[in-house]
Amino acid sequence: MATITLHNFNVWYGQQHALRNIQLTLPAHQITAIIGPSGCGKSTLLKSMNRLLDLQPHVRTSRRLLLDDEDIYAPGVDVAAVRTRIGMLAQKPFPLPLSIYDNVAYGPRIHALHPTHQLDSVVQAHLTDVRLWDEVKDRLHSPAHRLSGGQQQRLCLARALSAQPEVLLCDESTASLDPISARGIEDLLASLRSAYTLVMVTHDLDQARRIADYVVFLWLGEVIEHGPAAAFFPAPQHSLSRDYLARKIG
Amino acid sequence: MSLLHESVQRSVRPALVPRRWHWRTWQDRVGHWAMASLAWAIIGLLVAITGVLVLRAGGLLQVYPLSAIVFGVQWQPLRGTFGMAPFFVGTLLVTAVAMLLAVPLAILSGIYLAEYTRPRTRLLLKPLTDLLAGMPPVVYGVWGVLVIVPLVRDVIAPISTGTIGMLVPFLSNPRSSGYSVMAAGLVLSLMIFPIITAITEEVLRAVPRELREAAFALGATRWEVSQITAFRAGLPGIIAAVVLGFSRAFGETLAVLMVVGNIPRIPPTLFDGSYTLSGLIANNYGEMMSVPLYERALMTAALALLAVVISFNVGTWLFLTRRLQIGGSQ
Amino acid sequence: MKRNTRRHHYARRRYVERLMIGLMRGALGLAALALASLLLVILVRGVNALSWAMLTETPAADFYLGGGGGILNAIVGSLALALGAILCASLIAVPGVLYMHTYGKGTRHVAIVRLTLDVLWGMPSIVFGATILTVLLWLGLRTSLLAGILALTLVVLPILARTFDEVVRMVPTDLTQATLALGTTRLELARMLLRQSMPGLMAALFLAFERAIGDGAAVLFTAGYTNTLPRSLLDPVASLPLAIFFQLGTPFPAVQDRAYAAALILTVLVLVFGMFGYLALHKLGRHVIR
Numbered sequence: 052m053a054t055i056t057l058h059n060f061n062v063w064y065g066q067q068h069a070l071r072n073i074q075l076t077l078p079a080h081q082i083t084a085i086i087g088p089s090g091c092g093k094s095t096l097l098k099s100m101n102r103l104l105d106l107q108p109h110v111r112t113s114r115r116l117l118l119d120d121e122d123i124y125a126p127g128v129d130v131a132a133v134r135t136r137i138g139m140l141a142q143k144p145f146p147l148p149l150s151i152y153d154n155v156a157y158g159p160r161i162h163a164l165h166p167t168h169q170l171d172s173v174v175q176a177h178l179t180d181v182r183l184w185d186e187v188k189d190r191l192h193s194p195a196h197r198l199s200g201g202q203q204q205r206l207c208l209a210r211a212l213s214a215q216p217e218v219l220l221c222d223e224s225t226a227s228l229d230p231i232s233a234r235g236i237e238d239l240l241a242s243l244r245s246a247y248t249l250v251m252v253t254h255d256l257d258q259a260r261r262i263a264d265y266v267v268f269l270w271l272g273e274v275i276e277h278g279p280a281a282a283f284f285p286a287p288q289h290s291l292s293r294d295y296l297a298r299k300i301g
Numbered sequence: 302m303s304l305l306h307e308s309v310q311r312s313v314r315p316a317l318v319p320r321r322w323h324w325r326t327w328q329d330r331v332g333h334w335a336m337a338s339l340a341w342a343i344i345g346l347l348v349a350i351t352g353v354l355v356l357r358a359g360g361l362l363q364v365y366p367l368s369a370i371v372f373g374v375q376w377q378p379l380r381g382t383f384g385m386a387p388f389f390v391g392t393l394l395v396t397a398v399a400m401l402l403a404v405p406l407a408i409l410s411g412i413y414l415a416e417y418t419r420p421r422t423r424l425l426l427k428p429l430t431d432l433l434a435g436m437p438p439v440v441y442g443v444w445g446v447l448v449i450v451p452l453v454r455d456v457i458a459p460i461s462t463g464t465i466g467m468l469v470p471f472l473s474n475p476r477s478s479g480y481s482v483m484a485a486g487l488v489l490s491l492m493i494f495p496i497i498t499a500i501t502e503e504v505l506r507a508v509p510r511e512l513r514e515a516a517f518a519l520g521a522t523r524w525e526v527s528q529i530t531a532f533r534a535g536l537p538g539i540i541a542a543v544v545l546g547f548s549r550a551f552g553e554t555l556a557v558l559m560v561v562g563n564i565p566r567i568p569p570t571l572f573d574g575s576y577t578l579s580g581l582i583a584n585n586y587g588e589m590m591s592v593p594l595y596e597r598a599l600m601t602a603a604l605a606l607l608a609v610v611i612s613f614n615v616g617t618w619l620f621l622t623r624r625l626q627i628g629g630s631q
Numbered sequence: 632m633k634r635n636t637r638r639h640h641y642a643r644r645r646y647v648e649r650l651m652i653g654l655m656r657g658a659l660g661l662a663a664l665a666l667a668s669l670l671l672v673i674l675v676r677g678v679n680a681l682s683w684a685m686l687t688e689t690p691a692a693d694f695y696l697g698g699g700g701g702i703l704n705a706i707v708g709s710l711a712l713a714l715g716a717i718l719c720a721s722l723i724a725v726p727g728v729l730y731m732h733t734y735g736k737g738t739r740h741v742a743i744v745r746l747t748l749d750v751l752w753g754m755p756s757i758v759f760g761a762t763i764l765t766v767l768l769w770l771g772l773r774t775s776l777l778a779g780i781l782a783l784t785l786v787v788l789p790i791l792a793r794t795f796d797e798v799v800r801m802v803p804t805d806l807t808q809a810t811l812a813l814g815t816t817r818l819e820l821a822r823m824l825l826r827q828s829m830p831g832l833m834a835a836l837f838l839a840f841e842r843a844i845g846d847g848a849a850v851l852f853t854a855g856y857t858n859t860l861p862r863s864l865l866d867p868v869a870s871l872p873l874a875i876f877f878q879l880g881t882p883f884p885a886v887q888d889r890a891y892a893a894a895l896i897l898t899v900l901v902l903v904f905g906m907f908g909y910l911a912l913h914k915l916g917r918h919v920i921r
Binding site: 326 | 662670
C-alpha cells in the first residue's frame with residue numbers, strides 16, 4: 052500500500068515552531084487535501100514528506116513520519132530512495148533543462164526502471180496519459196521550456212509518474228495555471244487515485260470539494276480537524292474549520 | 302497502454318534503508334569524495350604557496366632583523382644591505398594615488414549605471430567597463446608609456462608645480478621625466494576603475510526593487526535613493542569591490558614597471574620615479590642567483606605582497622561576516 | 632517664511648541631484664575618453680608596424696636589433712599557455728564549485744573555500760610566478776611551458792571558480808527541488824546544475840582565457856622566452872605580453888614599433904575572446920531554462 056503516518060511530528064525553523072505535534076494517517080490510494088490559510092504550514096508539511104525540507108538551513112524535526120511502517124527520518128535512510136518512492140508535483144511547472152523526451156525519460160534512466168529499448172514506448176505511454184502526446188509527438192527533442200505553462204505542468208506530471216512513485220505530493224499544482232489548464236491537471240490528478248496515494252496542498256476550497264477523499268485542516272502549524280471529505284465539508288466539527296469554510300477567516 | 306487507471310506494477314521499490322550500496326550510491330560516494338578533495342585542494346594551494354614563500358624568505362629574516370628590512374632605506378644587494386623601505390613606500394604611494402583617483406569615480410559610475418540609465422543606454426555603456434576590464438596589463442603599460450608619461454611630464458607636473466606645488470613641496474617637480482609615481486597611479490586607476498564600477502553596478506542591481514520603490518514613494522530624489530541603496534544595502538558588496546581593486550593595484554607588476562621609473566629610493570615628490578615590490582621581483586629575476594641572499598630578499602618581497610593581500614581580504618571578510626552578518630557563506 | 636525655507640530646501644536637493652548627475656557623467660566620460668585614447672593609440676601605433684610576417688614568422692636572428700621575422704612564437708606560445716592553464720584550472724574549478732552547491736552547500740568548509748578563492752583572486756600574479764620558480768629551482772628544472780601553465784593556472788583558477796560559482800548560484804532553487812524530488816543523488820544533481828549553467832560556464836572560460844593570455848607577470852619567471860615554437864611541455868616558450876615588454880625595452884625605434892604591433896595583436900585577441908564569452912552567455916544553451 053502506501054500509507055503515510057505522522058506520529059507527534061514537529062518542525063522548527065530555527066526558533067520558530069512551524070508544525071506542532073502532527074498526528075495523522077493519510078489513507079492509501081485516496082486524495083488527501085491539506086487546506087488552511089496562508090502561512091499555516093501546509094507547504095512545510097508537504098515538503099517534510101519527501102524530505103525536501105532538508106534543503107532549508109536550520110531546520111529540525113522530531114518524532115516520526117512513516118511511509119507504511121518505515122520512518123523516513125530514521126538514521127541510515129537513503130534520502131534519494133525516499134524521494135523516489137514519494138514523488139512531487141511543484142507549484143510552478145519547472146521542466147529540467149533537457150528536451151521533452153529526456154524530461155520524461157530522466158527518472159526511468161537514473162533508476163534503471165526499464166530496458167533501454169522500451170524507453171521510447173514508456174515515454175510515449177506517460178505522455179499519452181497526461182494528454183500531451185499528440186501536442187508534442189513531432190517535437191520530442193526540442194527544449195521543454197518552450198512548452199506553454201499548462202503543457203509544462205503536464206510534462207512535469209509525466210516526469211514525476213515515470214519515476215514510478217507510490218505517493219504523489221502536489222503543492223498547489225494548479226495555482227499558477229490558467230483555469231482551463233488547471234482543470235485539466237485537476238482531472239488528471241483525480242484519475243490517479245486508483246494507483247497512487249495523493250497528497251495535495253490547495254488554496255482552492257472548491258477544488259478540494261471536487262476531488263478530495265480526505266481532508267486535513269491546518270491552522271498555525273496545528274491540525275485542527277481531519278476526516279473523510281464526505282463528512283468534513285457538510286459538517287465541520289471545529290468552529291475554526293466552520294469559519295474557514297465559510298470564508299470568514301484565512 | 303495506459304499507466305494511469307490500473308495499479309502500476311512497479312519494477313523496483315527501493316528500500317528506504319539500503320542493505321547494500323547500490324551502484325548509484327557508490328557513484329555518489331566516490332563523487333562526494335573526489336569533489337570534496339578538489340575543494341580542499343583549493344585551500345591547499347594557498348597554504349602551499351604561503352609555505353614555500355615563508356620557507357624561502359625565512360632565511361633572510363634569520364640574518365637581518367625584520368625592522369632592518371622594513372625600515373632600511375639602503376638597497377644594495379651586492380654589499381649585502383637589503384633595506385626595502387623604498388619599495389614599501391613606492392608601492393603604497395602608487396596604490397594610494399590609484400585608489401584616490403579611481404574609487405570615488407568608479408563608485409559614482411557604478412551608481413550611475415545601476416540607478417540612472419535606461420536599459421538601452423546601459424547596453425551602450427556596459428561594453429566600456431567590460432572592454433577596460435579585459436585589457437591586459439601590458440597593454441595598459443604601453444598606453445602609459447605613450448600617453449600618460451608624456452601627459453605627466455608636459456601637462457600635469459608643470460601645472461601642479463605652478464599651482465598647488467607652491468604650497469605642498471610634495472607636489473612640485475619642475476623637471477619630471479614623466480616616469481613617476483603619478484604616472485603609475487594614473488595607469489593603475491584606469492585598470493581598477495572597471496573592476497570597482499562593474500561590481501558596484503552588480504551589487505546595486507541586486508538590491509530589491511521594493512527598497513528603491515519605498516524610497517521613491519517618500520519623494521526622494523534619485524541621488525537620495527542611491528545613497529540608501531549604495532551606502533546602506535549595497536555597502537558590503539562595494540567594500541568587497543574596493544578591496545579587490547586595492548589588491549589589483551597593490552600587486553600589479555608589468556604595467557607599473559613600465560611607467561614608474563624604477564628608482565630604488567623614497568620619492569621626494571609624486572612626480573619622481575619610484576619602485577614597487579612587484580617591480581623589484583620582476584626586474585631582478587635574471588641576476589638573483591649570483592648574489593647570496595638575493596633570492597631570499599626577493600621572496601621576502603613576495604611574502605610581503607602575499608601577507609598584505611591575505612590580511613586585507615580576511616580582515617574585510619571578518620568585518621563583513623561579524624559586523625554585518627552577511628557574506629561568508631552568503 | 633516657512634514656505635520660503637521649504638522652497639530653498641527643494642532647490643538645494645535639486646541642485647545636489649544635478650551636481651551628482653554631472654559628476655557621474657563626468658566620471659564615465661573620463662573613463663570613456665581614456666579607453667578611446669588607449670584603443671586609438673594602440674591601433675595607430677600598432678598598424679604601422681603590423682605586417683603579415685609579424686603574424687606568420689618566428690623571429691630572425693637579428694630580430695631584436697631591427698631585423699626580419701615576426702612574433703609567431705609568442706602568439707603560439709600565449710595560446711598554448713592560456714589553453715593549458717584553462718584546462719588545468721577547470722579540472723579543479725568545475726567539480727570544486729559544483730561541490731560547493733551540492734554536497735558542501737552551506738557548510739563552513741565551503742565558506743572558507745570561497746574566502747580562499749577571493750584571496751587568490753586578489754593575489755598579484757608575480758607572487759604565483761615567484762612561487763613556481765622557487766619550486767622549479769628546488770627540483771632543478773628550468774623554465775618551461777609546463778611551469779608557465781602551472782603559474783597561469785593559479786592566476787586563472789579563482790577567476791574561473793568564482794565566476795562559475797556566481798553562475799551556479801543563479802540557478803533557480805526550483806530546479807534543485809525539481810531534480811531532487813525525482814529521487815536523484817547529489818552527484819546527479821551536480822550534473823543537472825552543470826547542464827543548466829553551461830552557457831555561464833562557457834562565458835567564465837572565455838573570461839579566464841582573456842585573463843590568462845594577457846598576464847605577463849606569472850609567466851615571466853616560469854615560461855621563459857625563446858625564439859622558436861614550443862615543441863614539448865618541457866621547452867621554454869614565448870608569450871605575447873613578454874614579447875611586448877621586451878621589445879619595448881630595447882633602444883631601437885623599429886623594435887619598439889613592433890612592440891606596438893604586438894600590443895595590437897594581443898588587444899585584438901582579447902577582444903575576440905571577450906566577444907565569444909558574450910555570445911556564449913547570450914546565444915548558447917538550447918535547453919537552459921530562462
